[in-house]
Amino acid sequence: MAATKSAQSSTDTTSNKSGEAPKEANTQNWDSWFQNQRAFFDQQVKSATDAQGQWAGFFQEWQKNLSPSLPGANQYQQFFTQAGKQFLDMQQQFAQWSGQNKPVGDMTSDWLKGLQTFFLGMLQTNTQPYDPANAWKGMTDSFAKGGNAWASAFNSGGPFGQFGQGFGGGNPFGGQGFNPAAWTSAQPWNNVQGAGSFQNFDPFGFYASLPGIGYTREKQDAWNLLYKLYAEFEQQTRKYNAGMAQVGIEAVQKFQEYVANPPEGDAPLTSLKEIYAKWVDVCEDVYARYATSDEYTKLYGEVVNALMAFKGQLNTLTDDIADQFNLPTRSEVDSLHQRLHALRRDNIELRKIVDEIRGVKKPKSKAAGAPSQAKKPAKKGGK
């Protein structure tokens, strides 16, 4: 806070140190200007809101498409969406505050406070106790975003929904259109006296930790493992997001320090664009230090590994579903591809040997089965 206060005083453009007009005259100038230009301000702010709204919308859409489709990554995405929106928000805020005759030091200070609040909120969200209901929602959301097959399987009660009935009522993943809230409220621990002690109890984790029994034992274990892996991924993601929030908080502090005590010889920032550019520089510096630390690189690895373990288990279950519908599974197709590549390699080697036996000096620049003429290259798609 001390840094913020000194930032306010040091950025007041009425200061004589900057060689500008005396404070009194400057204030009169501002008052007069304010009265005459009030209508103009209002119009500009509205105009800024309209035009920038379009741009902000573009930003959000673009970044939504760019980011991973896993719910755990949403906050990470939000973090950088916020970074892009910051300039647009900053413009609107500064324009409105200018209309209110607010000192520049206060504008800067308030702007930084807004950023700090965002990062603190992000930190708090990611350091709260684990919420199993959210974890469940996150996992089902990831299915919904991962493809229609998964969405159908878990949300619509469509053909895949029938599949889960094999589990009976004891497994939270079974049944049509599973409703976690209804399921949770129906469980026996709700009747136990002092059920408040279950506040942080993870019922899904509890069931997932039980070994499967009976005819569907292996399937139960597979689904239980999926939940455990998702919970692990979510925990790692929260740690990661908390780390990124700390980067934001530290960047705000560094910027406040810069505003309070700019390095000697540094030219003052004389536009919103320059302020924003400086803010980005500070963020990148803080981030670069964090991103090359042992703490970050280890955490980065843990997040990626947790996500891949979860995705790997999803693949296993998807194969299982495909197999039940008499469809080729990914592992079967992979196996065929492996054999095909091995055959091609053998074929190429054999062709070389045949060429040598035939006395062909130079191997032909054509692989086995390759077309004899150049054809139009395939276009992007079918990833």
Place this chain on the structure above:
Amino acid sequence: MSAIQLKPDQIIQEITNFNRKLGEGMKNLRAVGDLPAGVTEKEAIYTEDKVTLYHYKNPNGKAATNKTPMLISYALVNRPYMTDLQENRSTVRGLMEQGLDVYLIDWGYPDRSDRFLTMDDYINGYLDRCVDAVCEHAGSEQVNLLGICQGGAFSLCYTSLHQDKVKNLVTMVTPVDFHTPDNMLGQWIRHIDVDLLVDSMGNIPGDLMNWTFLNLKPYRLIAQKYIDMVDILDNPKSVCNFMTMEKWIFDSPDQAGECYRQFVKDCYQDNKLLRGGIDLGGEIVDLKNITCPVLNVYALDDHLVPPSASKPMGKAVGSTDYQEVSFKGGHIGIYVSGSAQALVPPSIGKWLNERD
């Protein structure tokens, strides 16, 4: 002195200008239309699976003066038309102006049927057969090989195993030491279980690669870049240039899983390109086997392949004729900036012509 000196009228003026540019920008953005993927006329002379080998035609109609054909091997992670982006930003054209006969490998867009392609398949397979095809087409016994980024690493491996087919080797923004402290990508990958990654993903999506690259400088590349974009939105030509680059940056093929697995484990995790030990189809890559002249071109501000990752090539190769060209710019700027166009292709052309 105050760190921030703003006046209300300046703020309003700045916002007014911003809004004006935004308004005009929307019009200019809509007028961009289709963007080219390379501008110089070229002919496909060989195809295999998704790989296409192109031969460029000199737009001035001049015949090549350098007797040895040049083959460009680009990285798998982006599309090779970066070398021929626009008429005035074309490394390919710059090389042809130096009298070179230019060929280029387009690796295509691998899909799941390509998941089991290995580094051996790419280097001893596709690349080797493209070299043969170039030699046959040009009537030459050898090629001048120009490898870019990951394609440079592949070219080093290839030359190590097929030195007789490479007359001169040129590498651009090519990493050799993957364990330098300023290599952020190299540090991030250390704790990743690559086997788990590839086994779960199959091919590695291009979008995932892009997301990783953006996160090297996320505030600048995900946010600030598009704020700065507004500055040029009122200029149709600048908008077109920006969008051309934008198209290329996000035109990223998926990575064949097995090739990615070996490249990341051998190079990024175990640093085998420098230390030795990369196994390609039973043959071990040893950079000391490279005895032809080598020219290494790197960018001083490259955040993907820092100079410290590229310069160790000099001591790693067996060549006694090793030279470097450094460029003041970044990983992408080395192909497209005006200063790069004035420096890089002429330097390469001069160096090659002296060794023809």
